[in-house]
Amino acid sequence: MLYLSNNMKPLFVFLLFCHVASTVKHSLKYVLTATSGVPNFPEFVAAVMVDEVQVGYCDNNMKTAEPKQDWMRDLMNGDPKHLQWYSLQCIVTQHSFRAYIDGLKQRLNQTGAAHILQRMSGCEWDDETGEVTGFNQYGYDGEDFITLDLQTLTWTAPKQQAFTTKLRWDADKDRLEDNKHNLINICPNFLKKYVHYGRIFLQRTDLPSVSLLQKTPSSPVSCHATGFYPDRAMMFWRKDGEEVHEDVDHGEILPNHDGSFQMSVDLSLSSVSPEEWRRYDCVFHLSGWKDDIVTKLDQAVIRTNRVPEFPAGLVVGVVVGLLVLLVICITGLFIWRRNNNGFLPVNRRQ
Known part of the structure; x- marks a missing residue:
């Protein structure tokens, strides 16, 4: 999610795609991915998506967040504190999410294997009706783990393993209110700013x-x-x-x-x-x-990778032609070698 309560620092996150349901809807989405025991992959990856286009990225090997579109670089250059804020959240979130995945492994008695914890959050805004919707959900090892219900302001746990987490997070009323405020108010403000700044890129039409x-x-x-x-x-x-x-x-x-x-x-x-x-x-x-x-x-x-098939007669003709050419070349080579060993052409003999 984008922001959390005082005892959980704001998160900068998001990874990949969802589809916009309407031509007037815009989305700001974040994903945070923490891994354990996954070789050749960062332990932490974060990205930001605006209208399904990646506009920012960071991982645990970077010291600062990186804008991924020219218009976002222009925005960050004009507002350096914006980039600093994202870079700080990238660093802070690495540690908090590392604690999440370690805590889950310990509580579920998991050791040695590869595990992946993801968090997807953000908001959608309809620029015609003004309607705003927010979302915040966790996944663990490729399955839904726990999801925030903004209507009831409670957490939903589809898996029994997440029930303890649900009870603890439901009891943290301050954090729940922070979640609601950030998803319904702060996130849409960010989204409107990004859509306005990147409108030429985001509202273009490209034919395939x-x-x-x-x-x-x-x-x-x-x-x-x-x-x-x-x-x-x-x-x-x-x-x-x-x-x-x-x-x-x-x-x-x-x-x-x-x-x-x-x-x-x-x-x-x-x-x-x-x-x-x-x-x-x-x-x-x-x-x-x-x-x-x-x-x-x-x-x-139709474009294909298959090897073209040639008629048998054509193949035989090509082979015979190559053999004739080979005989001519060998004969010419033999005559050339004789001439270069002292034999003279016929018309020059005495």
Whole structure:
């Protein structure tokens, strides 16, 4: 979460993605990840996401938080105390979260194995209605552990192992009020500031490049779109202008390293004859953009990794041609060597 009570210092956190449900909603999300016994991975990682774009990062090997977008660097340069605050929280949180994971391991009698504790928190703001929602939840070893219910201002423990933590945290009324204030008031103020400062980047529209991919002739054909922004998009296959649902596998929307997104939808053609391929096309639709990107199913444009198959006659012809060329080269080499050993050309003999 973003802030805590006096006995628990503010946390700077967040990691990866969730999807915005509306075109007018903005989100500020944090994740904190602490690891134990995980080789070749930092013991602490923190990141900040604004509208699903990573804008900040730190880990236990860094002395200061690092802005990840140019507009966020500009904001931090104009307000150095903002960066200092995040850097301080990064350092302070490492120690508190280290204590969390050590305490859990001890209470659950866990030793020696790899364990991961995560905390996801933040807020969403609808810039049309003004509605604000906050969230704060923990996960342990890939499963939900404990979640804050802002309506009842109590903690919910889906796992029996978290019940002791729930009772202790429910009893800390000051911390609960701090959680509510920070998620409903402070977090949205930060979010509005970031959205205003990064509006050119965050409110842009980027269309994707769309390709048809296939691993083998018997594999499904994947319609793959990459480089689009924002992530409010959909993609589907059609036959004769009607959306196809059978033999179709929709992939998730995933982030690219540059802040854009990618997605794919696969179509199995095992029951489709080659003559019917022309009846299919792939449609990509980006929310807020009037024109869809339509890609016809065409064998000629499918990209594949498979090795091309050549006709047997062509292969035999190539081999024979290479053998003839080899004989000519050897004969020429033999004549050249004789001439260089004292033999003269025929027309020069006496």
